Amino acid sequence: MIDFSELQSTSTITDEWKYPEAGAGRSGLLQVASEPNHRLYWEEYGSRTGEPVMFLHGGPGGACAPIMVRFFDPTRYRVIIFDQRGCGKSEPTVADAGPAVALNGNTTDCLVExxxxxxxxLGITSKMHVFGGSWGSTLALVYAIRYPQHVATLILRGIFLGCRDDLLYMYQGNAESFADAPFALTRPGSYVSYPEEWKAFVEIIPIDQRRDMMAAYKAIFDMNPTTDAERALQLRAALAWSVWEAAISNLIPEQHPGKFGEAAFALSFAQIEAHFFANDLFLEHDYILSRIDRIAYIQTHIVHGRFDQASPLTQASRLKEALTAAGTPPATYLVTNAGHSAMELQTALALTAIMDGLPLLG
Structure with missing residues (x-):
């Protein structure tokens, strides 16, 4: 018998990191809103006098972790990571306070501010490097459009522009016809490469509600549960949503979903994402590309996995084309042999090399 256990292990970075994982130099909670009292949990790493890097996590609702600062030379950079409203160690979270509280005042405009x-x-008065992946790339681009005077460099990974077609690719796929033809390729979608994981995601929703999967999930999340059965359904839906995204975020799915399979994380992550997606990310149609001229002079670096099934490569292609048409092609445009996650080997090494090679801020 041939042992195939070693053929599919992982595509993520392990011992190849250039910089060690270190503890935060400072951390705290910053109140950014009242009624509800949104407080952001933040951490600072590296040199207190270094070039500031504002790290924007994905999701929305993905939260930060210390490993995310390993892209940066701690002797050069002052790296700020923080959990956006409603997730991670910020307060209140959706899991703890519920969506009626934690999603109140939780919009793209709010996150930009x-x-x-x-x-x-934190006393940052100079321009910053703004580093974001997936939803973090969306937020970085919107921030730069609104506050270009604060941005020295954009370092973007796994470009997510948030168009309706991009969301349908990830969450709708062949769901409507799945019961009759689960392996039919009725439209493009992430499901093509992850059929078993897709089955678990689809079957949470009754057959007659699969015409709009995002709306069906949102209806479950919006329910005010009054029974154990309703609370259990909400949790199952949150876990299914969260684990589905975890599965398609790596070229080779991890054997265990990690935090994506934990109840507290999933309840916040899934409900925040559904909230933003139901509201078109709280952005006008084609908001970023129609305003690309506002950031065309900002040095922009783009890294995208060729096999990304959460944010297909076409999104990076559209951004590259728009920047080029505006007169300033990306300073870096690198397509790696990877999936969506920043922790995939080639992508992690590329991002680290870009940060090492940036011109010193004057």
Whole structure:
């Protein structure tokens, strides 16, 4: 018998990191809103006098972790990571306080202004490097469009522009016809490469509600549960949503979903994402590309996995084309042999090399 256990292990970075994982130099909670009292949890790493890097996590609702600062030379950079509203160690979270509280005042406009509030609270007066992946790339681009005077460099990974077609690719796929033809390729979608994981995601929703999977999930999340059965359904839906995204975020799915399979994380992550997606990310149609001229002069570096099934490569292609048409092609445009996650080997090494090679801020 041939042992195939070693053929599919992982595509993520392990011992190849250039910089060690270290503890935060400072951390805290910053109140950014009242009624409800949103407080952002933040951490600072590296050199207190270094070039500021504002790290924007994905999701929305993905939260930060110390490993995320290993892209940066700690002797050169002052790295700020923080959990956006409603997730991670920020307060209140959706899991703890419920969506009626934690999703109140939780919009893209609010998150953009939170970046400025954090920047001010930490005494950052110079331009910053803004580093974001997936939803973090969306937020970085929106922030740069609104506050180009604060941005020295954009370092973007797994570009997510948030168009309706991009969301349908990830969450709708062949769901409507799945019961009759589960392996039919009725439209493009992430499901093509992850059929078993897709089955678990689809079957949470009754057959007659699969015409709009995002709306069906949102209806479950919006329910005010009054029974154990309703609470259990909400949790199952949150876990299914969260684990589905974890599965398609790596070229080779991890054997265990990690935090994505934990109840507290999933309840926040899934409900925040559904909230933003149901509201078109709280952005006008084609908001970023229609305003690309506002950031065309900002040095922009783009890294995208060729096999990304959460944010297909076409999104990076559209951004590259728009920047080029505006007169300033990306300073870096690198397509790696990887999936979506920043922790995939080639992508992690590329991001680290870009940060090492940036010109010193004057």
């Amino acid at each position: 939170d970046i400025n509030k954090l920047r001010g609270a």
